[in-house]
Amino acid sequence: MYKHFSKEQLAHQYSPSSCVKDIKIYINTYIQKSKLAKEKALKDKLVHTDLAYSSSIDTTLDLYLPYNFKRPGHQKQKLQVYIHGGYWQELSKEESSFAATNFQKHHCYFAVIDYSLAPHASLTEIVEQNRLAIVWLYQHAQEYGYDKNEIYLCGSSAGAHLAIMMLYTNWSEYISCDQLNNLVTPIKGICAVSGIYDLTPIAQTYINEPLQLTEDEILTNSPLLLPMKGAEQMPCNIIISYGQNETTEFKRQSQELKEKLSLLGYQVCFHEIAERNHFDVILDLANENTWLFTQVLKQMDLHCAFNKE
Helix, strand or coil, X not given: CCCCCCXXXXXXXXXXXXXXXXXXXXXXXXXXXXXXHHHHHHHCCCEEXXXXXXXXXXXXXXXXXXXXXXXXXXXXXXXXXXXXXCCCCCCCHHHCCCCHHHHHHCCCEEEEECCCCCCCCCHHHHHHHHHHHHHHHHHCHHXXXXXXXXXXXXXXXXXXXXXXXXXXXXXXXCXXXXXXXXXXXXXXXXXXXXXXXXXXXXXXXXXXXXXXXXXHHHHHCCCCCCCCCCCCXXXXXXXXXXXXXXXXXXXXXXXXXXXXXXXXXXXXXXXXXXXXXXXXXXXXXXXCCCHHHHHHHHHCCCCCCCCCC
């Protein structure tokens, strides 16, 4: 087994619900807050829904527009992209727009990505789909009005893993050098919350049943196992965080990622968020007064005061 854990202990460590009384409370909160955000955006005509970013099934995204979108002469705004969790096998963009209204109020575009879920797609395919979503967003910036050089990612749990995997991408294979404006990455910042960055233990738990991870997939999709470029070669600002009420393994994985990235020269903002668990910590993105949302605004260089509408 993995490290010193028994099979039962390992399953407990990688079951985030082991730290909460009822996971359904948080899932229902995702659903209700996301429904309200989408209904409001549809009423205000400030969202484009079900935009297809590839020809594969379930590969669509919703793009929310900022509240100041219709102002004449406004500058192109920045884009925050949210990648949902669910252990690569659950949830969708429909439960993932809970923070949309908050970002819209702060004059940001906000995108939520749908991707195929296991067992209908392998983890390698899921990672690739998220790359294609970023490419699509980069290439359609002019059409929708945001700044293609100001794209930021945030992911929760499995979504945090997917967001960090975007650092392990040769973007010139997807976007021409001319389109990239001689940059090596279209991503300026990543916020990874409560993520899994070494898949080795996952393969030894019930979580692997729909994933069916191979040894090669574990190696090529584990940020803690892969060699990576330093910050000078792949510049990107990083936030890594997790809730106080999470298992020691989730905390360890985040801490080890922070150490790896710091050694490679990345600027990493790292924080354990008090009184939060694996599921409610990401809901802080919907609240402008929280540490997490404030740090994301700072990462986007949007920490100044706004005339909120």
